[in-house]
Amino acid sequence: MQATTQRAERFTGNTVAQRPAIPSLLKPTERDALALLEQFGTTVPVHRDHEICGEGDKAEYCYRILSGCVRTVRLMEDGRRQIGEFLMAGDLLGFDALGIYDFAAEAVCDVVLRRYPRRMVDALAENNFALTRRLRDITSISLRMANTRLVMLGRKTASERIASFLLEMLERLPTARANVLDLPMGRSDIADHLGLTIETVCRVLAHLRREGTLSIDRSSIAVRDEAALQQMASGTRH
Amino acid sequence: MQATTQRAERFTGNTVAQRPAIPSLLKPTERDALALLEQFGTTVPVHRDHEICGEGDKAEYCYRILSGCVRTVRLMEDGRRQIGEFLMAGDLLGFDALGIYDFAAEAVCDVVLRRYPRRMVDALAENNFALTRRLRDITSISLRMANTRLVMLGRKTASERIASFLLEMLERLPTARANVLDLPMGRSDIADHLGLTIETVCRVLAHLRREGTLSIDRSSIAVRDEAALQQMASGTRH
DNA sequence: CGAGCACTTGAAAGATTTCAAGTCCAGTGG
């Protein structure tokens, strides 16, 4: 499935200018308990489609995405793939792991990560209640998001899933300006995230384009009628 | 509300047979950190189909199931329902909530709960690293289980979901002896947990019965060929 | 220019749902 998947094992001591975090519970804020970790962080670039960590690997690092997009992946024996989530600039990865990683993580496009050794995270947390609490909250938020996806996959139709996904991207993509989405991930990633096939994703998008709800140009999608998407996401309209 | 499926019976020394979800990671301490809470607990019986907490309610209590079965529920506007998980004796509920409950929780059958005020949990955690750590682990385990369900709902067929579900019940139901399951939940609960319709659940069960993999008598299901179920759960066989 | 890849689209197949009857009990009231 992934042609070339390699570990990001090299790390450089480069410092990368840190882009201002988008306000979101999952993202670090100015005076964040996570700031303590910064001195132990290293900056790591990872190329498109390369692996950041493997499913079942011992969780030795936590990451913060500085730029780019990361997907978390689980594979079934026969190759069926489920993408747990997409992580954007500012999002955290691996902080909720418990010993081993639940999912593999791969770069959707070229990404830059800030990497923190887990043993430092744990050591700091042991003497810092704010940090420990923060870690717990991070995990709780991940759980809440996973549960929302559970409803999506268990009970929503293809159109509802696509509409929900586009609305989520509209909120989360740092580059989403003027309701134009430049999706970093391909159709097949979207399909594997939403529990659909790539063809179904295409067809639903084409339908929304014909309807006038979207304008589509490859990876660039302009949302022309956000209200229609919202109705569709909630099942009020098809 | 976040439900946590992990046994905590050690701290009361009760005799429920237990199989920790993730044995290697749940380092069982001599006395569970949760034991601290016991002095603040009250015992609460809840009748079948009655609500324990509502989705979106302020999370004022955490619970441990003493006996019976609880379901966590999310409803869509139009009535579609997703059951997040079923909780059995020993399982924890609400410890991973973040301010408000993500799910409603309802008694599947008559249940007895042990209830702890959240403010006590938080207060104790603030001065007790072991407890804080325990709470984080509880949340991480919930997250891991939610992620496993994500693959189930996103990528598994109806037969695979039913087979996986039966195997999970075989592990988790305290009354599962000699491969006989006395399921506390009805077909419609199972359907809403697996993202299927009640009819599909019936048909798959009927198919497994005709095949000789199961014997079915209403809520009592005997697993005659566990290996077949395992193959079916992983997609090796249909 | 040609190859490869991502994306699109159409048509047929397939899985699951929907609609529509039943069946089977458990609990109730005669």
Added chain:
DNA sequence: CCACTGGACTTGAAATCTTTCAAGTGCTCG
């Protein structure tokens, strides 16, 4: 004690949604 009734469960047939299979487009890159 037994018929009755409502709810849970089953089953069949048709409808529907999504997938599968197949083919074609368009773009990028060497």
